[in-house]
Amino acid sequence: MPRETDPSAGGPRDATDTPRDRPGPPRTAPPAPSAAHPAPAGPAPLPATAPERDGPPDPSEPLALRGPAERAPAAPRGYRAVFALREFRAVFAAHLLSLLGVVVSELALTVLVYDLTASPLLSALTFALGMLPYLVGGTLLAGIADRYPARRVLVTCDLICAGCVAVMVLPGTPVAGLLVLRCLVAAVSPVFTGTRMAALTDILGEGDLFVLGRSLLRIVSQSALLAGFGAGGLLLAVVSPRGAITITVATFLSSAAVLRLGTRDRPARTGDGPGRTLLKESLSGARQVLGHRRIRGLMLLFWMPPMFAVAPEALAAPYADEIGAGSAALGLLMCAMPVGCIAAELYAGAGLSPRARSLVVLPLAAAGLLPLLLYGLRPGVALAAVALVLAGAGSAYVIGLDRWFVEAVPVELRGRAMTLLTAGLMTLQGVGMALAGLAAEFFPVHRVVAGSGVLGTLCLLLLVAEVRRTAPAHRIRTEVRDGDDRHVTSR
Numbered sequence: 001m002p003r004e005t006d007p008s009a010g011g012p013r014d015a016t017d018t019p020r021d022r023p024g025p026p027r028t029a030p031p032a033p034s035a036a037h038p039a040p041a042g043p044a045p046l047p048a049t050a051p052e053r054d055g056p057p058d059p060s061e062p063l064a065l066r067g068p069a070e071r072a073p074a075a076p077r078g079y080r081a082v083f084a085l086r087e088f089r090a091v092f093a094a095h096l097l098s099l100l101g102v103v104v105s106e107l108a109l110t111v112l113v114y115d116l117t118a119s120p121l122l123s124a125l126t127f128a129l130g131m132l133p134y135l136v137g138g139t140l141l142a143g144i145a146d147r148y149p150a151r152r153v154l155v156t157c158d159l160i161c162a163g164c165v166a167v168m169v170l171p172g173t174p175v176a177g178l179l180v181l182r183c184l185v186a187a188v189s190p191v192f193t194g195t196r197m198a199a200l201t202d203i204l205g206e207g208d209l210f211v212l213g214r215s216l217l218r219i220v221s222q223s224a225l226l227a228g229f230g231a232g233g234l235l236l237a238v239v240s241p242r243g244a245i246t247i248t249v250a251t252f253l254s255s256a257a258v259l260r261l262g263t264r265d266r267p268a269r270t271g272d273g274p275g276r277t278l279l280k281e282s283l284s285g286a287r288q289v290l291g292h293r294r295i296r297g298l299m300l301l302f303w304m305p306p307m308f309a310v311a312p313e314a315l316a317a318p319y320a321d322e323i324g325a326g327s328a329a330l331g332l333l334m335c336a337m338p339v340g341c342i343a344a345e346l347y348a349g350a351g352l353s354p355r356a357r358s359l360v361v362l363p364l365a366a367a368g369l370l371p372l373l374l375y376g377l378r379p380g381v382a383l384a385a386v387a388l389v390l391a392g393a394g395s396a397y398v399i400g401l402d403r404w405f406v407e408a409v410p411v412e413l414r415g416r417a418m419t420l421l422t423a424g425l426m427t428l429q430g431v432g433m434a435l436a437g438l439a440a441e442f443f444p445v446h447r448v449v450a451g452s453g454v455l456g457t458l459c460l461l462l463l464v465a466e467v468r469r470t471a472p473a474h475r476i477r478t479e480v481r482d483g484d485d486r487h488v489t490s491r
Helices: 079-083 086-117 120-128 133-140 150-169 175-204 208-238 241-262 278-291 293-309 316-322 327-351 354-359 361-367 370-377 381-408 411-440 445-469 473-481
Strands: none
Touching (some): 086 150, 086 175, 086 208, 150 175, 175 208, 208 241, 208 354, 278 293, 278 411, 293 381, 293 411, 316 445, 354 361, 354 381, 361 381, 361 445, 370 381, 411 445
């Protein structure tokens, strides 16, 4: 697949790709009218106009380099420019449907397993299995994202999930079968997410539209943490767990239909190489991604802050008990960090320029966990909630990091890199929760949370220094010279 985005997909072009910058024969001024060379009769020639552009303009492109139509004040900007693309609207709608299916099925399946076994351990294991298989699927199946056309992969993943959930509904399915099906859905999830992330670069390009599109999908995912489980709880009050799971079959099938009818069929990034099995291709991609110093540093910058930031959420119930707070306080502590994430992401996407988002990546990543140090004072519910909101707001660094990552990864590795990114993100959050729970067995909860803030900040300072060392020199020169946030590559 060519490096440039498909014009009909509405992808932005480099702001420097203008006719006056292209090589060509030197231009000479026309001779002035004189007696020997009188001016030609007829109307004066029209002034040259900028060539027509394919797709919407990149919001980060300087206005001076756009044509008259592109300078019109009615042109959509920011998040509206992303929603102006029909293909993205289809991806966004499918994301809502599949996310609804995942959230409701997780909650309903946990309740169903508890109803069948009366075992808190098996019920908790059902929920935990939503994270553990991410590493397996994201590592061993990552090659699917580049080996096959994106639309085919996305539709197939939704159909597999719908089939697994449909079998869960059958009354004769044993508990062991339910857990296996849960693992299968979780193993498919990183392939789906990584393929969709890579497909967004085909639909939106690699510039600001891609960054804003990824931001919108993250905002929806964070909002699901606030509303999804509440809606699932209300649904379970009306229908049985199997009835709720049945509804999720329809959401997965609807997502598959929207993706099949609403997105273009683009070719795969890589073909079936001779003698290269899917497993070899997946592991080879992981080695290439993790073996590249710049890409490895950026990937760790995605992974490390959430690994430490999950400590207060994982220990919210023990902390509420430690300070003598009630169940209402527990709900507030669980919601505070997602609220900070959503608010900060919306502000960064709508209120900051692309250059400003790039400039705040490393400072926010380095300082994002510092609010957790307030837990060392054993604060009450109000101050703890403030600390969590601020810690959540620190995650806004990823909106600038997204563009760095997509610029660093070669096109032929993009699907595998983004699948591995998703798998590592979920796996390390699970590891962070487990380590926080283990530490809380030996130390007071407030010290564990504060300690995660201290240890995480120290690790991130080292990581930020590494990412800064691997930054391309031409990126630094461009950002210092002007604020146009021109498109550059890191290779």
